[in-house]
Amino acid sequence: MAEAATTVPVGKGGRTAARIRDVALEMFSRLGFERVMMAGIAAGAGVSQATLHYHFQDKAQLWRAAMLHLSALISAEERRLEATADLSSVAQLREAMRLFLRISWKHPALGRIIALEGMAGGERLAWLDSHLTGPRNRRLVAIVRAAIAAGELKPFPAEQLVITLQAAGVGVINLAPMIQQSFGIDPASPEARQAHETMILDALLGGLMIQPEQT
Amino acid sequence: MAEAATTVPVGKGGRTAARIRDVALEMFSRLGFERVMMAGIAAGAGVSQATLHYHFQDKAQLWRAAMLHLSALISAEERRLEATADLSSVAQLREAMRLFLRISWKHPALGRIIALEGMAGGERLAWLDSHLTGPRNRRLVAIVRAAIAAGELKPFPAEQLVITLQAAGVGVINLAPMIQQSFGIDPASPEARQAHETMILDALLGGLMIQPEQT
DNA sequence: CGAATTCCTGACTTAGAAATCAGAAATGAC
DNA sequence: GTCATTTCTGATTTCTAAGTCAGGAATTCG
Incomplete structure (x- = not known):
């Protein structure tokens, strides 16, 4: 299994994982955990469903990886507040x-x-x-x-x-x-x-x- | 099948349907359609899962019945606005x-x-x-x-x-x-x-x- | 009361989505 | 180029939850 929660994609697997994670973030945030289907994320990322399970063990892990990525994005933006x-x-x-x-x-x-x-x-x-x-x-x-x-x-x-x-x-x-x-x-x-x-x-x-x- | 969307429960079946509908409204509104399980509503209403299907054909119908009930509740309250x-x-x-x-x-x-x-x-x-x-x-x-x-x-x-x-x-x-x-x-x-x-x-x-x- | 109707249930079937796995394809180090 | 490794896939299995059904229990109405 590749690294799951990394923010900067590296290599082919990293890029795929990042794409999956981004699609998952968009879908999870719009629809919530259970109305998102793994098949939908796979289709959105242009990979097979099994690939999702290769990069992220299961749906819950994928959700957490997507949220950690979001958290990193937000944290980066909020650095600006230190000046205030x-x-x-x-x-x-x-x-x-x-x-x-x-x-x-x-x-x-x-x-x-x-x-x-x-x-x-x-x-x-x-x-x-x-x-x-x-x-x-x-x-x-x-x-x-x-x-x-x-x-x-x-x-x-x-x-x-x-x-x-x-x-x-x-x-x-x-x-x-x-x-x-x-x-x-x-x-x-x-x-x-x-x-x-x-x-x-x-x-x-x-x-x-x-x-x-x-x- | 009994009447589904009535607001005023009548008879034994009506009361049961109303109870189911109220539990469903609470759950659907808190969790959204797909994370609510029919088994959970049945447990909350103290009936078997099959009873849900007796009063309401399927999950989508139950959802709509719950929403129609909510709509009726709201409409009754909003009558007051006519005075303004x-x-x-x-x-x-x-x-x-x-x-x-x-x-x-x-x-x-x-x-x-x-x-x-x-x-x-x-x-x-x-x-x-x-x-x-x-x-x-x-x-x-x-x-x-x-x-x-x-x-x-x-x-x-x-x-x-x-x-x-x-x-x-x-x-x-x-x-x-x-x-x-x-x-x-x-x-x-x-x-x-x-x-x-x-x-x-x-x-x-x-x-x-x-x-x-x-x- | 008693029969007709309504209401409800346990057991079952079906559908669909998650997860697994053996092996194929792509990648990259040498 | 070739071989080891990583990445990916189609096919399959497992699991979960919706929905069905035959029949039993409760209710109601004469």
């Missing part, structure tokens, strides 16, 4: 949210996975919490608490606020199929993304701040 | 959102179903759009457009705004398992619900309004 440590708490929150939005557009699997497994509970959620979502959630809560303590943010329960902001942020990204169905439009155009960022960061976050900016 | 027709657009939006939040706490299946099927697309989403979510989405968009035209709301894309508000509203409800996992708290206490309503209706919606209320 000396800003005010509310500015840190704003930058963290801005980055979260950009990551979510770039890697829509993130928000979908959070929604899918965050609702269902169970062992996959526990795994995700320790590897992907828990640390960020708790970091954001700490920032929110500091912002509230500094009188910059209205004193809502920090956990609620963090989850709500994230849910609001990924709403139109996750629900693109529903938006297509209900309204016949695609919410991913550049203008729509810009309006979205403004809406979340200025309007919604503004509404949470103690001294909201006027229009 | 003479308010300003933004006040109508606020009342609609307040009701949406109350319904979502009372029937958490609604938001979960929207999230699950709204991400996945496919025929179940099409079915839901015509029976459950589409009309409300389009009604809300019309209200938002009117509010923007009246200069009461900031001019964000109406569809985006509606979806985002709903996503923000149900975030902490849907993601209760993740909140439990990440923070060890339950977001459904009465105080938490009150704070939640205030956060959504005053802070977030306030941030979207042209003349936000000050704290």
Whole structure:
């Protein structure tokens, strides 16, 4: 068996494994674990189903490999936040949210996975919490608490606020199929993304701040 | 076979069918269609698996019956909105959102179903759009457009705004398992619900309004 | 009560998806 | 080029969950 969770593909096998993993990430995040079929991933990656079992023992391992890859992608992006440590708490929150939005557009699997497994509970959620979502959630809560303590943010329960902001942020990204169905439009155009960022960061976050900016 | 989609159970069979349907709604909405097993619903309802097939032909029919029941529950609640027709657009939006939040706490299946099927697309989403979510989405968009035209709301894309508000509203409800996992708290206490309503209706919606209320 | 109907079940069949495996094909080191 | 190794596949098996069915139990209505 080849290396499974590596991020940088090497050699023929590595490239194949990476392709499988990418297809799996897309499918798992859109559909959830059980409605994805190994045959579908194999077809999407252009290999036989047995090849999936060659590179990854079973479906659960493949799922974890895909999630670890996603985690690595996200972590790489979040390095940028280290530069914001000396800003005010509310500015840190704003930058963290801005980055979260950009990551979510770039890697829509993130928000979908959070929604899918965050609702269902169970062992996959526990795994995700320790590897992907828990640390960020708790970091954001700490920032929110500091912002509230500094009188910059209205004193809502920090956990609620963090989850709500994230849910609001990924709403139109996750629900693109529903938006297509209900309204016949695609919410991913550049203008729509810009309006979205403004809406979340200025309007919604503004509404949470103690001294909201006027229009 | 007994009547399947009736809301008011009648007779022994009707009660059993209603129990099955309620268990199915809870499970389907939390886990999605395919991770729910007929055996699990049967166990939850305290009947044999064959009884499910007696009252509902197959799994897809049971799913639709559960969703129709949910739809009836929601429709009954939304009757209350008829009284708000003479308010300003933004006040109508606020009342609609307040009701949406109350319904979502009372029937958490609604938001979960929207999230699950709204991400996945496919025929179940099409079915839901015509029976459950589409009309409300389009009604809300019309209200938002009117509010923007009246200069009461900031001019964000109406569809985006509606979806985002709903996503923000149900975030902490849907993601209760993740909140439990990440923070060890339950977001459904009465105080938490009150704070939640205030956060959504005053802070977030306030941030979207042209003349936000000050704290 | 008693018979007709409705309701429910255990045992079984079927379908479909995951996992395995022996061997073929491709790759790469020499 | 050739041989060892890695990578991949078609065919098959195993497993799981949906769905069927004949008949027994409960209910209802005369």
